[in-house]
Amino acid sequence: MNEDDLADLLGPHLAFATRRMFGGIGVFQDGEMFALVADGELYFKTDPINREAFVAAQSAPFVYETRARRVETSYWRLPEAAFEDTAMLAAYIDGALAAARRKRASKPGVASTKPKRTAGGTVKMRSTRTGGQGQAPSRPAKPRKES
Numbered sequence: 663m664n665e666d667d668l669a670d671l672l673g674p675h676l677a678f679a680t681r682r683m684f685g686g687i688g689v690f691q692d693g694e695m696f697a698l699v700a701d702g703e704l705y706f707k708t709d710p711i712n713r714e715a716f717v718a719a720q721s722a723p724f725v726y727e728t729r730a731r732r733v734e735t736s737y738w739r740l741p742e743a744a745f746e747d748t749a750m751l752a753a754y755i756d757g758a759l760a761a762a763r764r765k766r767a768s769k770p771g772v773a774s775t776k777p778k779r780t781a782g783g784t785v786k787m788r789s790t791r792t793g794g795q796g797q798a799p800s801r802p803a804k805p806r807k808e809s
Contacts, residue, residue: 663699671704671745672697675755694762696755698737700724705737709764712757713738736761 663671665680668689672678681688689697696707705724708716719741723734744751 663702663704668699668704671751672755674748675752676759691759694759694766696758696762697740698724704740705735706740706754706758707761707765708736708738708758709761711764712761715754715757716741719743736765 665687668678668680668687672689676691679690681690683698686698686700688695689699698705716738721739721741724737724739725732725734727733740754744754
């Protein structure tokens with residue numbers, strides 16, 4: 663999955679920005695990372711509230727290994743059925759965004775989820791569910807290739 667694939671899949675559902683991270687892609691809305699692409703797979707943020715849906719769908723967490731140990735993250739692979747069912751995909755997106763916001767709210771000293779402005783500025787985000795435009799910190803998006 664690449665940035666164009668993300669635009670096709672997620673673009674009709676929400677505004678988002680991407681950032682290259684550790685050989686993968688972080689997916690953000692309003693400064694919150696709610697998804698990541700690693701090894702060509704799309705993973706969504708989970709917590710105890712929304713993780714059960716991923717477990718029930720027989721999904722799996724994103725796992726990486728360090729020299730000392732194996733690390734299981736809170737990001738779980740999007741179930742295959744959600745790629746074909748837009749209502750199901752929307753539910754997974756909403757759950758991942760809520761999990762990311764709950765995580766941020768649980769951190770001490772975090773008063774706001776407003777996007778941070780970076781030296782590189784902000785970029786216009788893709789279309790939102792309400793049809794509006796938003797701003798989010800990110801590197802400028804690559805131009806999309808015409809099909």
